[in-house]
Each structure stands twice: as structure tokens, then as C-alpha cells.
Amino acid sequence: MFRNKNNWLLLILTMAGIISLNACSHDRNSPGFDYFPDMKYSEALNPNGSSDITGNGASMMMPVKGTIPRGIVPYPYPKTDEGMTKAGENLHNPLDSTEANIERGKTEYEIYCGLCHGNDGEGDGILITNEKYPSSPPALTGEDILERPDGEIYHVITLGSAIMGAHASQIRPQDRWAIILYIKNVLAQTNESDKPE
Numbered sequence: 437m438f439r440n441k442n443n444w445l446l447l448i449l450t451m452a453g454i455i456s457l458n459a460c461s462h463d464r465n466s467p468g469f470d471y472f473p474d475m476k477y478s479e480a481l482n483p484n485g486s487s488d489i490t491g492n493g494a495s496m497m498m499p500v501k502g503t504i505p506r507g508i509v510p511y512p513y514p515k516t517d518e519g520m521t522k523a524g525e526n527l528h529n530p531l532d533s534t535e536a537n538i539e540r541g542k543t544e545y546e547i548y549c550g551l552c553h554g555n556d557g558e559g560d561g562i563l564i565t566n567e568k569y570p571s572s573p574p575a576l577t578g579e580d581i582l583e584r585p586d587g588e589i590y591h592v593i594t595l596g597s598a599i600m601g602a603h604a605s606q607i608r609p610q611d612r613w614a615i616i617l618y619i620k621n622v623l624a625q626t627n628e629s630d631k632p633e
């Protein structure tokens with residue numbers, strides 16, 4: 437019957453047309469015929485969805501108890517006087533007093549500590565002089581701070597003190613130690629007698 441090539445082409449196009457029109461659904465929200473549905477509808481769970489597999493019904497499982505985020509070292513000393521003494525005895529500054537480390541400490545100090553303790557360490561930071569902060573922080577200059585074990589200062593930066601807030605979430609451990617180098621090597625070297633009147 438179809439000796440003419442064009443007639444075959446017509447038949448194929450017509451059939452393709454019928455098939456593709458049939459694939460459409462009358463429901464506008466449905467895509468109609470699904471080709472490879474197992475690829476279209478993922479078997480994987482929706483991360484914020486629900487699931488019967490986990491005990492609590494949520495698709496995401498809780499980390500195993502005691503899990504530590506990568507790169508985070510848990511801080512073992514409690515925020516007590518004994519905790520601070522222990523930290524002072526056991527924690528030692530892993531950084532050498534190189535120019536680069538001290539410079540790093542200066543940068544971090546002036547970002548995080550200077551606004552209260554003063555960039556010169558005299559306890560007269562901008563939050564104190566403009567009376568935005570209710571309590572005067574101690575000076576970080578002179579003998580007292582020089583004799584304070586590095587670990588105790590690390591403890592204060594990490595957990596905070598009586599009023600002073602904790603800085604663990606803002607300052608990385610290496611930078612906390614660098615700040616201590618800066619305080620000890622630069623700020624603490626200023627003695628009472630050196631202070632300008």
C-alpha cells in the first residue's frame with residue numbers, strides 16, 4: 437500500500453502524534469505518562485521529611501552521642517575557679533613568640549578585646565569610655581597579667597569570666613593563643629611607671 441516514502445513518514449508522524457497526545461493528562465497538575473518513573477521519583481528520603489526507619493520519625497538521624505564536629509576540640513575545663521586553675525596548670529601556649537604570631541595576636545586582640553580592655557590594654561576601651569558597658573574591665577598590663585599562666589587567660593577567653601562573655605565561638609584556638617602572646621609580649625610589658633600621665 438505505501439509504496440511512496442512520504443506515506444510512511446505521514447503514518448509515523450501521525451502515530452507519534454497520537455502517542456504523545458495520549459501521554460498528556462487532563463489533570464493540569466499531573467505530568468501524565470512518566471517515562472522511567474523510578475528515576476523521576478527518588479527513593480532517597482527528603483532530608484527534612486519523615487521516615488519510619490528512624491526511631492523518632494524524622495528522616496535525618498541524630499549524630500551518635502559524643503560526636504565531635506570535625507576540627508572542634510572539646511574544652512574539658514568547667515567554668516569554675518578549680519577549672520581555671522587546672523587549665524592554667526595543664527594548658528600551655530603551643531605558639532612561639534614569633535613576630536608573625538604576635539602580629540596575628542595584635543590583630544585579633546584589637547578586634548575582640550580592645551573595645552573593652554583598650555587597645556593599649558589599660559581597661560579603657562571604647563565601650564567603657566562611652567559608658568555603654570556597665571563594668572570596668574581590668575587592665576591587661578603590668579606584673580599581674582605577666583605572671584598569670586597562659587592557660588588561665590586561655591580559659592577566660594574560651595569560657596568568659598564573671599561578666600565578660602565567652603569568645604570560643606568567635607576566636608579559633610590558635611588565635612586565642614596568639615592573643616595571649618600579644619598580651620604577654622607587648623601589653624603586659626608596659627609597667628605602671630611607664631604609663632603616660
Ligand code: HEC
Nearest residue numbers: 548549552571572573574589592593597598599600603615
Ligand atoms: C564586652 C567587654 C569585654 C570584652 C570584649 C573582653 N573582656 Fe575581658 N573582661 C571584661 C570585664 C568586665 C572583666 C572583669 C569582670 C569579669 O571578670 O568578668 C574582664 C576580665 C578579663 C580578664 C581577667 C579575668 C580574671 O579571671 O581575672 C582577662 C584575662 C580578660 N578579661 C581578657 C580578655 C581578652 C583576652 C579578651 C579578648 C579575647 C577580652 N577579655 C574581651 C570585659 C571584656
